[in-house]
Amino acid sequence: MAQAASTSLPTEQLINELQSFGARLVDPKAGVESRRGGAGPSDHKALTIDGMTVMVPVHTAPAFESPYLIERPDADGRSRVLRDDVVLGAVSFPQRPRFYDLTTADGIPYSKIAVLHSRDVLATTVLQSCIRYQSRTKTCQFCAIGQSLAAGRTIERKTPAQLAEVARAAVDLDGVRHMVMTTGTPPGNDRGAAILAESAAAVKAAVDLPIQGQCEPPDDDAWFTRMREAGIDALGMHLEAVTPEVRARIMPGKAQVPVSRYFSAFAAAVAVFGRGQVSSYILAGLGDSAAAILQTCERLVAIGVYPFVVPFVPISGTPLESHPGPPPDFMHAILQPLAAMLRAGGLRAVDIKAGCGKCGACSALSTYERRLDA
């Protein structure tokens, strides 16, 4: 290994930097293969830093130019992180899960049914198509739900039986601890709640695994009870952006469901799932100011919803592929006060039963929380 000067950054700062700029990998094959396309965040690699596994962009346009370089793992599996020849820290790569080697009874590779996120989260997109994805005028500009399907890396509809089979194997073989079930929005008023409920029921019948469901607010709040009774432990309804102008620009279809409906749905869902078990993904860096994001977070925390604020990552092939991610100091300006706000409101990532807020790999938020706890 070449000699290099060394310094160390606080963990949360290193995570912010890596998530904002991405990283160049000397050995792109190290660790679990990265996910390309798909719903939600993508084009990342899972890395473990200081005991915390985080997702770092490696296949995005900014990542190819990133000042951060991650070296090939040494004999102990540790890789140095360098910037301008200065060593800033070390990371390791979670290993490829064993369930990826299996195939369902009907011949589908398990990795096309669900994938490993971070190091112990099983994630699936139950329905890999979306009414919002049909035309460029309606599509959420950041989303790549159709890309992995077009590339043959997944199948459109995962059946409850397939999900149950894969979930059981992921628990038995790889010690997966919770599951994220998201879905593209199907036609119809339930917005995906019905397929989430039937999928969760099948998984729960096969294995004791906490599940987070993620969907748009259904038209009828009765779906929250139905999802809960089916075995969904925590619920995500994702605002993505918080101000009406940014929502209309970035997600013209989804923005037709107004923020006011999200808030009435949050209140109804918290009554069913409990305080801190309902969350909302908010993408920082799409145009909302830090003040606007924090204001919305304050409203969310007040009603018991965990705001999971993550840095926007531009995914190749989407209309926003050239949109820059937020600078690290912008993330710091949000996540530091947000961690204090969460603490004052009695909400903690570790108390969430399942899902993105609990996993925390797409943001440094839970690292800020840990820092406050310490």
Ligand code: SF4
């Ligand atoms: S935070 Fe959510 S999207 Fe990100 S790695 Fe964890 S489970 Fe996946």
